[in-house]
Amino acid sequence: MQCECGDGTNEQLKVEGDFSADPVWCAVCGANLELEELPVTAELKEELWQWMLRYGTWIDWENDAALPDAAEKASQHDAEGKELTRRLQQELGAAYTVQFSPSAAWNE
Template identity: 50%
Template sequence: MNCCCENGETHDIRIEGDVGADPIWCNRCSCNLDLEDFPVSEELAKELSYWALKYGDWIDWETDKLLPNGVELEAEFNQIGVV
């Protein structure tokens, strides 16, 4: 797993959603990493990918504003990511 750290190696990762990105990041340099490079089960990879695709469901992208229940939707998304 190569990242943007000085030595190019990732030893500390975080799971985080973002638009159009795999949900795995280097926790030091914030480089987005490819999920397929991690030795996780196919089931976990699918679950993480599905979760990541839900990122931003609380935003009306045409107006760039939160949906009426956006705060709750974002909190639910974040809680699923914690579990």
């Protein structure tokens, strides 16, 4: 897992939903990390990937606007992300610190 930090290591990770990007980032330099390179189970990788694919389901893309239930959908997505972050931290162990970045802009 290479990032752009000084020595290329990244013990500080962040789980964050985004479009067309893997859901794990270096929490220091912000580099997007390859999900497949994480030393965790294939099951957790798949769940993280599926969670990422659901990012933005609260947006009406045709009208570039939030759907009426955007806050609720974003909140549910964040709850799932928090649980996946907890599991990722558990599987990675003490060698890593994993934080979660919520979809705060949609929960306002």
